[in-house]
Every structure is written in structure tokens, then in C-alpha cells.
Amino acid sequence: MSTDEATTAAAASVGDEDYVDMKFTRELRKATKDVHNLTDVLINAKFAIALSDDEVWYDGLLAFYEMYKFFETHLPERLLPKELYRTEAFERDFAYFYGAKWKDSYEPRPAVVKYLAHLEEVAAKNELLLFAYAYQMYMALMSGGQMLQKKRMIARRLWIFPKGKEEEQKQAEEDAAKATAKAAAAAASGDGVIDEDDLQARPMPAQVTICPPGCEATFFPEKINVLKSKLRRVFNSQYGAFDDDLRAAFIEESRNVFRLNLEVVRTVKGVNRANLRKLAMAAILISSIYLAIKLVIK
Structure with missing residues (x-):
């Protein structure tokens, strides 16, 4: 039995329905x-x-x-x-x-x-x-x-969550964090880096819930x-x-x-309009912070 076949058989034996x-x-x-x-x-x-x-x-x-x-x-x-x-x-x-x-x-x-x-x-x-x-x-x-x-x-x-949804979102985020940690541990190589090509182990993006x-x-x-x-x-x-x-x-x-x-x-x-507007807003914010700091120092 090849390595791929052995891995597939092992996943099937534990009933992992998400395994592909x-x-x-x-x-x-x-x-x-x-x-x-x-x-x-x-x-x-x-x-x-x-x-x-x-x-x-x-x-x-x-x-x-x-x-x-x-x-x-x-x-x-x-x-x-x-x-x-x-x-x-x-x-x-x-x-x-x-x-x-x-x-x-x-x-x-x-x-x-x-x-x-x-x-x-x-x-x-x-x-x-x-x-x-x-x-x-x-x-x-x-x-x-x-x-x-x-x-x-x-x-x-x-x-902004409707009433009663905050706990659900918090739990979803905790589950996502655990899944990510588990995937990282399973996919980590000797230097602790996740193999980008190991698609089964890569962490899922947090789902919009x-x-x-x-x-x-x-x-x-x-x-x-x-x-x-x-x-x-x-x-x-x-x-x-x-x-x-x-x-x-x-x-x-x-x-x-x-x-x-x-x-x-x-x-x-x-796109260009939105980018320029947001960059202008960021520049104004940074300038305001800089002026505020200067006034405080004086």
C-alpha cells in the first residue's frame, strides 16, 4: 500500500468525514x-x-x-x-x-x-x-x-451582532483559533514552519458567521x-x-x-478614488496626532 493510500485508509477508519x-x-x-x-x-x-x-x-x-x-x-x-x-x-x-x-x-x-x-x-x-x-x-x-x-x-x-449573537461569534472565533493551532502543530516541520503545499493541514480562514x-x-x-x-x-x-x-x-x-x-x-x-480618499483621511489623522503631541509638549 502506498503512503497516500495508507493515509486515506487511516482517515476513513476513524470516520473523518471532512478528510479529502x-x-x-x-x-x-x-x-x-x-x-x-x-x-x-x-x-x-x-x-x-x-x-x-x-x-x-x-x-x-x-x-x-x-x-x-x-x-x-x-x-x-x-x-x-x-x-x-x-x-x-x-x-x-x-x-x-x-x-x-x-x-x-x-x-x-x-x-x-x-x-x-x-x-x-x-x-x-x-x-x-x-x-x-x-x-x-x-x-x-x-x-x-x-x-x-x-x-x-x-x-x-x-x-455589529444582534442580541444573543455575541456568544455565538466568540465561540466561533475560539473554535477557529483552536483549529488553526491544531493545524499548525500537525503541519509544522522541524523549523516550525507550515508547509504551504500541505493543503489538508493549512488553517481555514475564519468563516463569516x-x-x-x-x-x-x-x-x-x-x-x-x-x-x-x-x-x-x-x-x-x-x-x-x-x-x-x-x-x-x-x-x-x-x-x-x-x-x-x-x-x-x-x-x-x-478603486483609485477610494484609495486616495482613505490615504487622505489617514494623512489628516496622522497630522492631527502630530499637532496634538506638539501642543502637549509645549
Whole structure:
């Protein structure tokens, strides 16, 4: 029995329902790592400050709305479980921010039209290649989307809990901390550093556990780790059965996800305005503190 088979058997024997063999996930991640990392760097550089701005956040959601809608109308449930569907959640967020008649003036931007045309071509070739896009996009929403939403809610001071929710959030944060510590201990090497490629051991981002109005797109009622495990199992069941040609095509389309996403990200409006406004506010705050200190010293 190989090491991977032994690990899988051991997990199954203890009834770990969240366990997913990461062999294929690591293979795909390695094949897309360069373009994935470039996307992360560029997005973080562009949105580091601006995402707490409502106009930037909702225009970003609007930019990617059509893609999620496409996946949910073109992929069967065996490839995309309904628990992951986001279309209606996106639309409720848009109605909250833009108003109930937001669709009357809505028109997909050119970069999105180009993206959708490519998805049509991919779907016509093989729905499994379309799943390459869905897999990356929903994983991103359940990882980066969670972190961005939580940071945004804190920055916008929306992290206000209804009565009776404070204890629930406190417990969720304690559980997340314990899970992170456990993952760190399990994945630590001799120098105490977590192996970035050990996807099974990497700590989960803290889940957004409340849903103020306008924040539904990244809110999942089910536990994120359960949903991610479910999607990874779908991926494993398909990718493991691919021949070499289909596997190569799947990897290439997985790389295209990041390339096309970058084109769409560049269309998000209000980023420069939001960044300049927040930098100006920070400069004013720092100047005020400096003047206050000088007055105290005098």
C-alpha cells in the first residue's frame, strides 16, 4: 500500500468525514501556482485599501456575478452542488445597494461579455472543462471571499451582532483559533514552519458567521470546511478519471481562470478614488496626532 493510500485508509477508519485526499488538489495547485500568485499580488495591490468602500465592493461583485450565474445554469448538480449556488444571494445584495430595479440599468461590461463567450466555447467542448472554472471560482469565494468580507465588515463597522449573537461569534472565533493551532502543530516541520503545499493541514480562514443586509454573496449557512470538502470530492472523482489529454486541457483552463479574472478585476470602478480618499483621511489623522503631541509638549 502506498503512503497516500495508507493515509486515506487511516482517515476513513476513524470516520473523518471532512478528510479529502489532496493529491490531485496539490497537482492542480502546483500547475497554476505562478499565475495564481501573480493574480493575488495584483489584486491585493489594487484593493488593499479600497474594498471597505461600498461602491468598490458592490461593483466588484457585479463584475463577477454573470460568471457565477453561468456556472449555476450550465453545470449539473453532480458537478456543482446546489448548496454553493450564489446567484440569488448576489442579486439580493445588488437590490440592497443599487435598489430593487437595479436590473433596469444593468449591462454586463465588455470584459465580462468576453469572459462569457469563452465560457460558452468551453462548455460546448466539455462540461468538465467548464467545471475547471467553477472549481476555482467557488473555492476563491469560500477562501479569499470570506477574508475580504470579514475585513470589509470590520473596516465599515458593520460587525455589529444582534442580541444573543455575541456568544455565538466568540465561540466561533475560539473554535477557529483552536483549529488553526491544531493545524499548525500537525503541519509544522522541524523549523516550525507550515508547509504551504500541505493543503489538508493549512488553517481555514475564519468563516463569516453573521449576515448583515447587503453581505449575502460571501455568506454560507453551512460550514465552509464542509462545503470545500464536498467540492474537492467532486473534483477528485472527476480529475482522477481523466486521461492525459483531458487533464492537460483542464489544467490549461484552470490557468485561464486567473488570466480572465484579472481582465475583469481591472474594470472594477472607484478603486483609485477610494484609495486616495482613505490615504487622505489617514494623512489628516496622522497630522492631527502630530499637532496634538506638539501642543502637549509645549
